[in-house]
Amino acid sequence: MKxxxxxxxxxxxxxxxxxILEGLDFxxxxxxxxxxxxxxxxxxxxxAVLLDWNMPVMDxxxxxxxMRRLPGGDRPxxxxxxxxxxVAHIAQALSGGANxxxxxxxxKDIIADKFAEVGLIPVGQAFA
Amino acid sequence: MTPPEYEYLRKFLRDHSGLDLSADKQYLIExxxxxxxxxxxxxxxxxxxxxxxxxxxxxxxxxxxxxxxTNETFFFRDxxxxxxxxxxxxxxxxxARAGRKSVRIWCAAGSTGQEPYSLAMCLKEMGxxxxxxxxxxxxxxxxxxVLEKSKxxxxxxxxxxxxxxxxxxxKYFKQTGETWQINPELRAMVQHRQLNLLHDFSxxxxxxxxxxxxxxxxxxxxxxxxxxxxxxRQIEPDGFLVLGAAETVVxxxxxxRPVAERRGLYKPNDxxxxxxxxxxxxxxxxxxxxxxx
Ligand SMILES: C[S@@+](CC[C@H](N)C(=O)[O-])C[C@H]1O[C@@H](n2cnc3c(N)ncnc32)[C@H](O)[C@@H]1O
Numbered sequence: 197m198k199x200x201x202x203x204x205x206x207x208x209x210x211x212x213x214x215x216i217l218e219g220l221d222f223x224x225x226x227x228x229x230x231x232x233x234x235x236x237x238x239x240x241x242x243x244a245v246l247l248d249w250n251m252p253v254m255d256x257x258x259x260x261x262x263m264r265r266l267p268g269g270d271r272p273x274x275x276x277x278x279x280x281x282x283v284a285h286i287a288q289a290l291s292g293g294a295n296x297x298x299x300x301x302x303x304k305d306i307i308a309d310k311f312a313e314v315g316l317i318p319v320g321q322a323f324a
Numbered sequence: 325m326t327p328p329e330y331e332y333l334r335k336f337l338r339d340h341s342g343l344d345l346s347a348d349k350q351y352l353i354e355x356x357x358x359x360x361x362x363x364x365x366x367x368x369x370x371x372x373x374x375x376x377x378x379x380x381x382x383x384x385x386x387x388x389x390x391x392x393x394t395n396e397t398f399f400f401r402d403x404x405x406x407x408x409x410x411x412x413x414x415x416x417x418x419x420a421r422a423g424r425k426s427v428r429i430w431c432a433a434g435s436t437g438q439e440p441y442s443l444a445m446c447l448k449e450m451g452x453x454x455x456x457x458x459x460x461x462x463x464x465x466x467x468x469x470v471l472e473k474s475k476x477x478x479x480x481x482x483x484x485x486x487x488x489x490x491x492x493x494x495k496y497f498k499q500t501g502e503t504w505q506i507n508p509e510l511r512a513m514v515q516h517r518q519l520n521l522l523h524d525f526s527x528x529x530x531x532x533x534x535x536x537x538x539x540x541x542x543x544x545x546x547x548x549x550x551x552x553x554x555x556x557r558q559i560e561p562d563g564f565l566v567l568g569a570a571e572t573v574v575x576x577x578x579x580x581r582p583v584a585e586r587r588g589l590y591k592p593n594d595x596x597x598x599x600x601x602x603x604x605x606x607x608x609x610x611x612x613x614x615x616x617x
Contacts, residue, residue: 281481283499286490297490299481306485312403313489319403 204248230254249278344544398487433539434463437474464519477506537568561594
C-alpha cells in the first residue's frame with residue numbers, strides 16, 4: 197500500500213484529505229506543521245506528501261526544502277495543496293521541487309487527477 | 325409531466341440533437357427544463373411543451389435543446405488518447421503529409437474547449453517538428469453557448485485543475501483574478517463553428533484526424549451508424565478517428581476498424597475508389613490528379 201503524509205494545520209482539511217486518499221488506497225499519516233512532518237519523514241519517507249503552504253512553526257515550502265535534502269528525499273511526490281493560488285507561488289513551489297500543485301478548494305476529482313498526473317495512481321482509478 | 329408531454333419531448337430531443345432518452349428519464353428533463361421554463365416565464369413543463377409546439381418558438385427550441393446537452397469535459401480527458409495523438413497519430417501523419425505539410429484536425433463535439441486546446445497544447449509541445457507546417461484544428465458543437473466559452477478560453481480554478489498538469493497551466497495560461505485564460509497563440513490555433521452532427525457536415529472538407537468523443541454515447545444505434553458512415557467520408561483514407569473511452573464502432577459499422585493495441589483509435593476501411601473522394605484544395609498535385617481521373 198502506498199503511503200501519503202498529509203500536512204495541514206487545519207484538522208478539518210486533514211480529515212477530508214484523509215478520507216479521499218484512503219478511498220484511493222493510500223495509508224495516511226498526518227502532521228499539523230512542517231516541523232512535525234519533517235520528524236515523520238526522518239523516521240520514514242512516504243510515497244506522497246499533500247502539503248499546505250502556510251502553517252505555524254515551519255511552513256510547507258521550508259519543509260519541502262529540508263525533506264528533499266534527506267537521504268532518498270528526492271523520491272516522494274510532493275503535491276502542494278494551498279489557498280496560495282497565484283503564479284508566483286506556483287512557480288516558487290515548482291522550482292523548489294514540488295511535483296504538482298492544487299489550489300484550494302479541492303475535491304476528490306482534483307486530488308485523483310493530480311495524483312494520477314505524477315504517477316501515484318493509475319489514470320482513471322478515481323472512476324473505477 | 326404527463327406521459328404525452330414526456331413522449332413529445334423525447335421525440336423533440338431525438339429529432340433536434342439525437343439525444344436518445346429511455347422511457348424513465350422524466351427527472352432529467354425536469355431538472356434541466358424546469359429552470360428554463362421558469363426563466364421564460366412559463367408555469368411548467370406543460371406550458372413549455374405548448375410553446376415548443378407553437379410557431380415562432382425558434383429561440384426557445386434552441387435553448388431547450390442546449391439545456392439538455394451534457395457538456396462535461398476535462399483537459400486531456402482519459403489521457404491515453406492524447407498519448408496516442410503524440411506518439412502514434414502525429415508521427416504517422418507527419419510522415420504521410422511531408423509533401424504538403426498540412427494537417428487538418430476536427431473536434432466534432434468540442435464543448436467548452438478543453439479537448440481542442442489539449443490538442444493545441446500537444447502540438448505546441450512538439451515544437452520544432454511542426455516548423456513550416458500548417459495545422460488546423462476545427463472545433464464544432466451543437467451548442468452556441470459552449471462554443472462562446474471555448475472561443476473565450478476562460479476557465480475557472482476548478483476547471484484548470486481537472487486533467488491539466490500544473491506545468492501546462494503555467495506555460496499556456498494567464499491568470500486574471502480567479503480565472504485562467506488560455507494564451508492568444510493557442511486560441512488562434514482553434515477555429516470554432518456551430519454544427520449539429522445530425523446534419524450534413526460535408527462542407528467541412530476532409531480531415532486527417534477526427535476526435536469524436538463522448539457525444540455519440542447519447543444517440544441511438546441508427547443515429548450512431550449514420551454518423552460513423554458520414555464521418556468516414558470526411559476522413560482521409562489513412563486518417564485516424566478517436567472515440568471516447570466507452571465507445572466503439574465494433575458491431576455498428578464496417579466503415580472503420582480498430583487500431584490494434586491503441587484503445588480508442590480507429591482507421592477508415594477504405595472501400596471507395598480514390599477517384600470518388602472529393603479533391604482537396606491545397607492537396608499535393610499527385611493527389612489532385614488522381615481525384616480528377
Ligand atoms: C460530454 S461533451 C464531450 C466533450 C469532449 N468531446 C470530451 O470528450 O470531453 C458532449 C458535447 O456534445 C455536444 N452535442 C450534443 N449533441 C450534439 C449534436 N447533435 N451535434 C453536435 N454536438 C452535439 C454537446 O453540446 C456537448 O458539448
